[in-house]
Amino acid sequence: MTTNPTPPPPAPPLAPPAPAAPVAATTDAGSPPLRILLTILQLAALGTVGAGAIGILTATFGAGLALLFVFGVGLFVLLGFVYGLFGLGWFEVHRVSALYDLGLPDLRWRPRTKAGFGGWLSNVARQSINGPMWRAIANFVLACIAGSLVIRLFWGMIWAGFFAFAPLNRQGSVDGPFGAVMDVAWAPLVGALGVIAAAAGIVGLALLHRTLSRALIVPNREAELTAQVQTTTAQRAGAVRAAELERTRIERDLHDGVQPRLVSVGMTLGLAQQKIDTDPAAARELIGEAHTSTKAAITELRQLARGIHTSVLDDRGLDAALSALAGRSHIPVQLDVRIDPGMSGANAGCRDAEAAVYFAIAESLTNAAKHSRASECRVVVRSRDGGLWARVEDNGMGGAQVQPGGGLDGITNRVLAAGGTFRLESPAGGPTSLEVTVPCAF
Template sequence: MTTNPTPLVPPTAAPAAGRPADAERPPLRILLTILELAALGVVGSAVLGILSAALGVGLGMLFVLGAGVFVLLGLVYALYGVAWFEVRRVGDLYAQDLTDLQWRPRTRPGFWGWVRNVARQSIDGRMWKVILNFVLAAVAGTIVLRLAWGAVWSGFTAFAPLTGRGEVEGPWGSLIATPWAPLVGILGVLASLAGIVGLALLHRTLSRSLVIPDRAAQLSEQVRTTSAQREGAVRAADLERTRIERDLHDGVQPRLVSVGMTLGLAQQKIDTDPVAAKALIDEAHTSTKAAITELRQLARGIHTSVLDDRGLDAALSALAGRSHIPVQLDVRIEPGVTGAGSGCRDAEAAVYFAIAESLTNAAKHSRASECRIVVRSRDGGLWARVEDNGMGGAQVQPGGGLDGITNRILAAGGTFRLDSPAGGPTSLEVMVPCAS
């Protein structure tokens, strides 16, 4: 079975320090907007033509052995790509650190799970708002090109008296007397330039409305995100406390009680039966070392020192070395993403404990013969995938290990996805952003 992922959209960040704000250098910003609109007038029109043709082909072939379905599914990917580009373009143009458009995570495995995932993406509201902004920008760009040509034509018209002709051709086949040509040409240039600037300002307004979230929406999203993180942190801490209490009560405490009773018996026999007393002391010594080992493992479950001393790669290598299941470890993290001062300490800890709990669950329940762990630095954070070839059927149970993973990842502001159909394999993916 597949659990619903627990997505947590990070709050839209404020403009980075030192980056020019949208309100700064307005002439340059307007000029860049005009240039981009002109480019979209050429490229955007072609893209819209291709997308429209794909839509027509998909609908036309919909009832021809269902082939049109695959064309429409491919169209969704194309629309997503255009929307992703548009978010990046508007963010760079107006110096806004916008959250990239995110593809909706899959909630079911298999072919029909993929189809359902694409269908859910096709009704994503944010994607369609961004597509609308792209369409309007392409239309505005086409008009900008026309106005630019009108400005050039008006400029030539203003110098018509130099040709010595009595009349010059005007718009829509009209004729303009040469003495009036300079005035008409100047007015045409001014009107064309005013129209171009007006379209640039209109594009800015529409982009702010359709692509750039308003301040109230940002604050609302930040409140929702913070509340979800706080609830996850509280739940994770409660589960961790319960686990520690259970481990102490079921493991270390009975062993220490046994050590105390054994030493008491040894004390009673030390005068009458020194050999038996020595054997009891040896037994107590062995039990004490075992209790120390259990306490060390318990402490490692709370905090692992190697993670701070040598980083995530070394900590995972040590974890894989202690695993009862053979582990293939593939860790590729960009230099500077982790380590002291990187802002990724919480992300490293969350990923480490998620992997550790996954290996523990696999060893206890999955009957797996091998496990593969992949860790990558991605989108300013850490992405990890744990997969085993076990029997599958893993579920998130309240108070269980997977529930602890979910809440720990949620508290760190990340996403969690479990895919475990009956019969296996089981895969778990987590994505945790690094603190800025």
């Protein structure tokens, strides 16, 4: 008796949440003199040029507000302002991480959740209120203020050093700090104290900068664990649903394809058995028909097995697997794969990422051939941020949507289960583009 495949559960949202990047241990062993010196030098540099960067961003924001009602020009200026803020925040996170050897992940742009121009505007608006970005900018501003104080203390230390040698001028009195007039005999003591105080102030600002940077930029442990729990929960849900969809697909393919063919083979062989004595020629013809159907069933089973697991992916890596996939495609495929040598089928940490990317591309090419009326496809795969990034674009009619139980639904959950992100753009009239990003677990 045959049973119909179990209907799949409701589909998840289109764009899965981005996984929380791992954060290295944030406890280092003290502050050696070299690191303090590097901090002082960086603060001095920020005190010199940081005000200019802040001034440019402030002027850009003001110009955007002033031009906001002039044919909407100000809107694009404000969009550039957000991108400038992100660049400044990225620089500050990278600088602090390298300076104190914290191993922090670079600041990342928030993933898009909607397609089209409106989705891009919404994405920029969401980025403008991104908490980590604003904390990095606040740290940059505080670093610039501390840097300007470091420069002033440095010049004060030089002045105190010269003041300590005032007795060499053979004068009875000398102008001291804050307009005071003192006996020249006190000048060496006051100058030495001034040098010590200025040096202590510079070192104190460096240590204060380290403390503030760790408080503002390094995520706290509770927030990190919360993000990890949310990511793990989303990945588990994606893995469960991906397995459910795969089981449903296998049931459907067996029920609608291989099973009827095998039943037909059995019936044909039964007829041949009945005719083998009375009509040997007809029996041979029926046996030949059953033999042809059996070979077709074997081909279908082989294709079904390839849809579950492709051996070439493990044996030769993603590049070779995609080349074979493009060769079997019913429409021309422009394939551009550039992957770091370490990201291959031999690397166990990248196998899940490679499998997710491979099946996402395979399903996209299948959809393009069946539904989009496309005449060509372009597939681009790159190594990016310790993972794999892929984009599939066709020149078809567009209008693709994630439907519960459909192929795109399977891509979404497979990518989500691997800890990646998924984005689909398919306006009516085309073109259709799909982007996936999947991290590698080294």
